[in-house]
Structure formats: C-alpha cells, structure tokens
Amino acid sequence: GQQLNQSPQSMFIQEGEDVSMNCTSSSIFNTWLWYKQEPGEGPVLLIALYKAGELTSNGRLTAQFGITRKDSFLNISASIPSDVGIYFCAGRETSGSRLTFGEGTQLTVNP
Amino acid sequence: GAVVSQHPSWVICKSGTSVKIECRSLDFQATTMFWYRQFPKQSLMLMATSNEGSKATYEQGVEKDKFLINHASLTLSTLTVTSAHPEDSSFYICSGTVGLGYGYTFGSGTRLTVV
Secondary structure, X not given: OXXXXXXXXXXXXXXXXXXXXXXXXXXXXXXXXXXXXXXXXXXXXXXXXXXXXOEEEEOOEEEEEOOOOOEEEEEEOOOOHHHOEEEEEEEEEOOOOOEEEEOOEEEEEEO | OOOEEEEOOEEEEOOOOOEEEEEEEOOOOOOEEEEEEEOOOOOOEEEEEEEOOOOOEEOOXXXXXXXXXXXXXXXXXXXXXXXXXXXXXXXXXXXEEOOOOOOEEEOOOEEEEEO
C-alpha cells in the first residue's frame, strides 16, 4: 500500500530538548493521526487532526494539520526519557476508512 | 475510552500448523476491523479490512486463503494464519473503529513466531 514520507527516521536527543517530526503525502488526507508505539505493543493515539490548519495540543505534544492537507507535523517540547519510542503518523484519505502509515520516527532521549 | 483486547500476545507454532488471533472490542461495537502486519523496524502494513457480517477485503499481495479473517459480530474479529511458515513470523495488530469520522483503537499486538 501507499506509504507516507515521514522524517526524520530517527532522532537522538538530550532530555529537555524539543523534538519535531513531520509527514508528507502525495495524496490529500481528511484525517491525520499521530501514534506512539513502544516495543511489543500496539500503537497508542497521541493526537487526532480533522481539519486543514488545525493545531492541537496534548500536554507537551503539539500537532498540526497542514493547509494543503498533504502534510502534518508533531512537536514534543521538553522531552523526557519516557518519550522514547517510535512515533507514527497516519492519514485517512477522503474516500474509505483505511489508514496509511508513515515509516516511523525512532526517538531516543538521553537522560 | 475504547479498548480492543487482542489475544494471544505471543505465540510460537510449528511450521505447517494454523494459528488463530482474536480481537475483541470491549466497550464499543467495531463495525470495521483492520488487520496489520509489522516486521521489525518497519511500519504497519495493512493486510485486510473487514466489516461485520461481510467478507474481508484484502490488500494486494495478501493471500486470502492463507490469512482467514472472520468478523461475525460487532465485538469479535479473528485472524487465522493457516499452514504457517517461518516467513509468516511477524507482529500482527488489529484495529477497530465504529465508523467513518470516528477514532481507531488498536489492539496490543500478537508476536507470531513460526519454527
């Protein structure tokens, strides 16, 4: 299936630093979702975006639905060790209910 | 919040045998269930989409006779890997949704190892 382009592929940061990752697609999406996955677990929803231009926060996390509807970013502020994991973006196209996932961003936070 | 219970969390089986994975939506009715496969250090790849009471729709390249999906009720969907081979070893994850415009709830995944 189609893949979203997610970057960066991995990040190694110090505790307290801010993090930014983004996803782009050649298709228009009407929903963007950001998930976190830890080893041996299923993805857990962090933020859901339903409207172009929407900016939504969840604690230290902030995500935006791009105006073109073809991109989205996720920011994590003041990172902590428990932020470690793989972050996935996922988009839902205008027709149907299936999600397309990005390749993931592996985040490592050094204390 | 919505919860999808997936079992087993891990299973080891011999080559040639079949394995059944169950996903139950505990506090909502999942009209649609998605089944994904995830290889190490890779993203989730959609295998099939099943609507309650209907035949599953499989993604290109996924063998429907090998990966049998049953979604007979709004709270239970099963994936059976038939005649499993080592290359079927992977992490399988289900996800349920009430419908368009609503959220997607993921199960905790099943680690399948075929020896």
